Amino acid sequence: MARGCxxxxxxxxxxxxxxxxxxxxLIAGVVVLVLGFMxxxxxxxxVVVLGLGALGxxxxxxxxxxxxxxxxxxxxxxxxxxxxxxxxxxxxxxxVTERIVLPHEPPEK
Numbered sequence: 001m002a003r004g005c006x007x008x009x010x011x012x013x014x015x016x017x018x019x020x021x022x023x024x025x026l027i028a029g030v031v032v033l034v035l036g037f038m039x040x041x042x043x044x045x046x047v048v049v050l051g052l053g054a055l056g057x058x059x060x061x062x063x064x065x066x067x068x069x070x071x072x073x074x075x076x077x078x079x080x081x082x083x084x085x086x087x088x089x090x091x092x093x094x095x096v097t098e099r100i101v102l103p104h105e106p107p108e109k
Contacts, residue, residue, distance in 0.1 A: 017025075
């Protein structure tokens with residue numbers, strides 16, 4: 001085949017879609033939009049319910065802390081900078097001295 005010639009099979013003979021095809025496409029588009037909107041509402045509801053559940057759980061777990069803060073407001077008790085109750089671990093201190101020892105000197109014991 002020479003250059004610039006067209007094969008008849010490659011030429012499109014398509015016609016514009018008919019009224020029935022356009023109507024079907026419109027209905028399919030509306031159905032997809034409605035289903036997407038419904039899915040987004042369900043997802044939003046699930047997220048809100050989970051968020052409220054997490055907030056309720058946090059509120060329930062901090063109720064003792066909130067009660068203690070109401071009974072003992074900041075600055076309510078002045079300890080004068082002393083520790084009333086605490087925990088301590090005794091650590092033995094060792095003093096290490098370093099000294100350069102030359103090869104002909106005996107090391108200290």
